[in-house]
Amino acid sequence: MLGSDRRIQAVLGLLPERIRRELEALPADIPAEEIRFRTGRPVQIVTAKGDLLAGSALSPGEAKALLGRLCGHSVYAREEELRLGFITLEGGLRVGVCGRPEVRGGRIAGLTEVSSFNIRLMREAVGCAEGVMPLLTEGGRPLSCLIAAPPGGGKTTLLRDIARCFSNGVGTPPRRVALADERGELAGCVGGEPSFEIGSRTDVMDLCPKAEAISMLVRSMSPELIVTDEIGGPEDAEAVAEAARCGVAVIASAHASSCEEILRRGSIERAVGSGAFSRLIMLRRSGSRLSVSSFAL
């Protein structure tokens, strides 16, 4: 069985009986980070050290039924999330979905014929940011920082705990923190309630495009720090720069495996050039070990 995590058990309970039994027969100590289901192909279990193919294939009918169960048998109610390519389940589990998009008026309206599911087993690591807090503050005030790592490098887990530390005053005076949580991964809100420990002074703008969320948060919640995940496009960089001009610190993450790589990305280069970030933190992960390097920008 893939561990006794209540969230994993809840997801296993949604699978077709046959596949669930096969997965339950696996050893309990597989440190699964993702479970991927694809129609017509075996289940892929991804760990930090590699992956494992197990279990029989999902049929197209089973994939449709699984989507229904993941959406509480009300797919239309999760249409906005599906349009973005994922569903957030109770407990903050995020399920990426892939298939044939339904395009209406030149806009993706949803997904039909879902063929792949990627269940990301997000881990909460309360306390993991405490060691990096000195890099994120100056004179007790939060610094605007860019945190970079390759996909799966622990950015989201670290960001979540950074929000908690600033919000609860761990290693710094407590601050008003706002999360621009476009994909619902930072707070894992279900029915407006965060599934993760994100701090007592943290407001969440959930499942809203980042750039708009940042502008709205600056206008409405007067945060001292905005935390957001995976900035990329020029509108994100512009929103971060605008927040910085309003005196709000922003801690954001981006996919990159080196300093050079991240600074080559046009929109991020422009945000850095405009002084939106004062520090770059690179994360490197080796198995369960995380190393941190910090650079002044």
Add this chain to the structure above:
Amino acid sequence: MSAARLALAAGAFAVCAVFGAVRRAEREAGRKRLESVSADISALRVKLADGRLPLGRIASELAASGQNAGYWRGVSEAMARGLSFGEAAPPVPGLDSEADEILRSLFAGLGGGSLRAEEERIERAERGLRALLERRTRELEKRGGLINSLSLLAGLAAALLIL
């Protein structure tokens, strides 16, 4: 003419009259049931389209609104156990086979499609139920009186025969 024969004739007349009244009341009850279910389906569409509420919650709200409360409570409880709407919703008691067929085809795949597809599906069912309700109302107006008259006539004939 004996008193017993008179009593028997009166009894036969009364039985026929009551039979007619009961049949009419049954038809009226069926029509009212259809009317209330039809109103529930319209309410379901509004909650689904405007509120984008999940079906389990809609069923629970319909249970609280009073009309067919027991039925919707059962659906809501079954959905909370993980069943789909089609699995959770049994045939609505007290409806004829035509209404039952409309609802069965609506409930079978409800919840599995996009918002637009679900709205279209519910609107189609609403149209079907509305047409059926109009037909049943007309039938009741026409045949309700006929059933009453025929049963009274039958009662009178039976009484005369006995006498």
